[in-house]
Amino acid sequence: MIVELGHFALVLAFLVALVQMILPMWGARIGDVRLMGVGAPAALAQFGLLIIAFSALMHAYVVSDFSVANVYANSHSTKPLIYRISGVWGNHEGSMLLWVLILALFGAAVAAFGTNLPETLRANVLAVQASIALAFLLFILLTSNPFERLDPVPADGRGLNPILQDPALAFHPPFLYAGYVGFSMAYSFAIAGLIEGRTDAAWARWVRPWTLAAWMFLTVGIAMGSWWAYYELGWGGWWFWDPVENASFMPWLAGTALLHSAVVMEKREALKVWTILLAILTFSLSLMGAFLVRSGVLSSVHAFAVDPKRGVFILAIMLLFIGGGLMLYAARAPSLRQGGLFAPLSREGGLVLNNVLLTTATGTVLVGTLYPLALESINGAKISVGAPYFNATFVPLMVPLLLALPFGPLLGWKRGDVAAAMQRLMIAGLLAIVAAVVALAIVQRGPWLAPFAIALGVWVVAGALSELAFRVKAGNADRAEVFRRLRHLPRSVYGTAIAHAGVGVMVIGIAATSAWQSETILTMRPGQTVQIAGYDVAFTGVAPAEGPNYREVIGLMQVSRGGSRITELSPSKRQYNAPPQATSEAGILNALAGDLYVVLGDEAGDGAWSVRLYFNPLVRLIWIGAVIMFIGGACSLSDRRLRVGAPRRARRRLPAAAPAE
Amino acid sequence: MTRRRRRGIMIAGALVVLAAAVGLVLAALRESIVFFHTPSDLAAKAIPEGQRIRLGGLVAVGSVKRGEGVDVQFAITDTAEQVTVRYRGVLPDLFREGQGVVTEGALESGRVFRADTVLAKHDENYMPREVADALKEKGLWQHGGPPPGTGTPQPAVEKK
Secondary structure (H helix, E strand, O other): OHHHHHHHHHHHHHHHHHHHHHHHHHHHHHOOHHHHOOHHHHHHHHHHHHHHHHHHHHHHHHOOOOOEHHHHHHOOOOOOHHHHHHOOOOOHHHHHHHHHHHHHHHHHHHHHHHHHOOHHHHHHHHHHHHHHHHHHHHHHHHHOOOOOEOOOOOOOOOOOOHHHOOHHHHHHHHHHHHHHHHHHHHHHHHHHHHHHOOOOHHHHHHHHHHHHHHHHHHHHHHHHHHHHHHHHOOOOOOOOOOHHHHHHHHHHHHHHHHHHHHHHHHHHOOOHHHHHHHHHHHHHHHHHHHHHHHOOOOOOOOOOOOOHHHHHHHHHHHHHHHHHHHHHHHHHHHHOOOOOOOOOOOHHHHHHHHHHHHHHHHHHHHHHHHHHHHHHHHHOOOEEEOHHHHHHHHHHHHHHHHHHHHHHHHOOOOOOOHHHHHHHOHHHHHHHHHHHHHHHHHOOOOOOHHHHHHHHHHHHHHHHHHHHHHHOOOOOOOHHHHHHHHHHOOHHHHHHHHHHHHHHHHHHHHHHHHHHOEEEEEEEOOOOEEEEOOEEEEEEEEEEEEOOOEEEEEEEEEEEEOOEEEEEEOOEEEEEOOOOEEEEEOEEEOOOOEEEEEEEEEEEEOOEEEEEEEEEEOOHHHHHHHHHHHHHHHHHHOOHHHOOOOHHHHHHHHHHHOOOO | OOHHHHHHHHHHHHHHHHHHHHHHHHHHHHHHEEEEEOHHHHHHOOOOOOOEEEEEEEEOOOOOEEOOOOEEEEEEEOOOOEEEEEEEOOOOOOOOOOOEEEEEEEEEOOOEEEEEEEEOOOOOOOOOHHHHHHHHHOOOOOOOOOOOOOOOOOHHHHHO
């Protein structure tokens, strides 16, 4: 009954989305306030209906209702409650339902908080948002219905892939989707702006918080996925340039560029045409990510669905929204008015450089991701494009970006003084050089580029702090004045500095762990000790154990350093019951200086086991950096000027500030 | 500076970055892509020793032999041809005799494949996609049906 209710709510949501797409847009066209007014309640109703549908599916999972095909295929009665819940989105149908739910959430947010938007803009935004929801709801209802029943009812389910039964991965998809789908707001605003033929600073002020929120979620979502891959897949790696990872990384890169170009548009009314294009492209990359992951064209654990009907449907959705958006753009963009002038060496110029490098880098990732698919469909050759390709293309583009990054916030709008900025970055530069020398002195091995990369990370962190120091006149004013300035700095300035520092922290982590990881593979007998990175790891044997839905063999590893015992690690090999599948759980000793990472391999006979040990120096900094970036974003989002309600105030001021509009 | 000149400088800058990126991409595509082959491909084509390739197929039943320490040797088959693979390290959890696997490495003398990476990640049908495609081409496996090698051993596997 509840399941049918969910299905019914899903169909109703489709119908409501249809109404929400047509009436407000028509109303905006003929100037009918009542028709435009349909948009907001429709968006709220659509969201409410999808909550009902989603809750119905979640209920079926929680009570293990195996008469539902989707629950049967992806759940099992012995599975712990948290994974029964996360199982809702751990499969194709459920994850698409989550996708439209989040899409509707953003639409409802515009309906609820967008009361100060111009009436027609709001109507058009809600209509465009509804059209996206409509396409995906149709996709779910026709090809991926999560509410399909089974008859006869199976006794128990087939279970969720055990490597997906993990706390980090349970919440990875919701964050990722909040990011992916959040960029739909930028798209809807861009299309609505193009329909109206009017985009201005107020438009950018509206788009920016949504983009920033989506970007924050995507940052955390990607970081969670990387963290999961690191400890769950047992390779000691944190990023594999897997097509599925790239599918989430490309919208992130484009979204990062969009955040920065929207600043220029908001502050200087320049780069309008480009920002609109970037908004369309960012969401297009999200759609492409959905296509790559959901259609099963990739060879990867994530690509569950191998049903060509679905692939073609999503491809059609993707082409419709990308093609439609770009056609509208081509038709309308030339009529958008150009904004303020600026010199190449200025804050705007710096942000343009940021955009050029980020979008080009997105392009290289795109080529690397799609090239194997293209080549295979042309001549059938199967190739893999792996880390070497991305290291040779993506990384060189990031170097100038990171070198230039600290200059950006220190340059003035319109015309910047590079010499003055260099002076202010003197200390940061010195710190970077010191960091490189120290890195060289401590670690004599590894590629010669590694100390340079460490210096680059330190340069970015110190540069971000230098900007703050300059703004509060640290060293030039008395203490009271510095504190007064610290208190009164806008939060967005803190946000910028924190997020940039997060990038630097991440770079340090990436550089250190990529260049100086140590690895040992050997077979160990009980009582044997192995040394790695200053740790002594003694293998004392294995012990069997049992979990809620698996059995495991635990390797007992005593870790000590310089004779004093530190901890015991217990890497294990698990055998899950449903589905019957083996996994490895790495034993990890977390420390800021680096992780000791132990994986138990196979039994080699005579009580000996193969064991793989890694030492990953500073690897934590990668995820800490991502969290710092998230905090920076949150700080910026809490700035009064950026808050979702802010455009009201700005709009009143606008006619005086920009009479040209 | 006039508006046009400023814009010209910026467009030129963007083009320089773009050209550099295109150059990097083309160079990297020439050097760092890795082709996928089946054992039959290795028999039919002259793939030079030392060239980095991916080799995929089924792990021949009964072929896994553990050597000194973490050395391991097994055979990859596509039921028509078979190639011996040597690997030093810990095999992935999903590595099983009779199931699909993709290895990356290079041929050594005597048609032995020296792998430095063994991938056994797969979809719900316990088959890496390249392997599934290659087997489908040979008409040995229909999607949705049970993968070969899990039931009765294939003739080529028994021949060894």
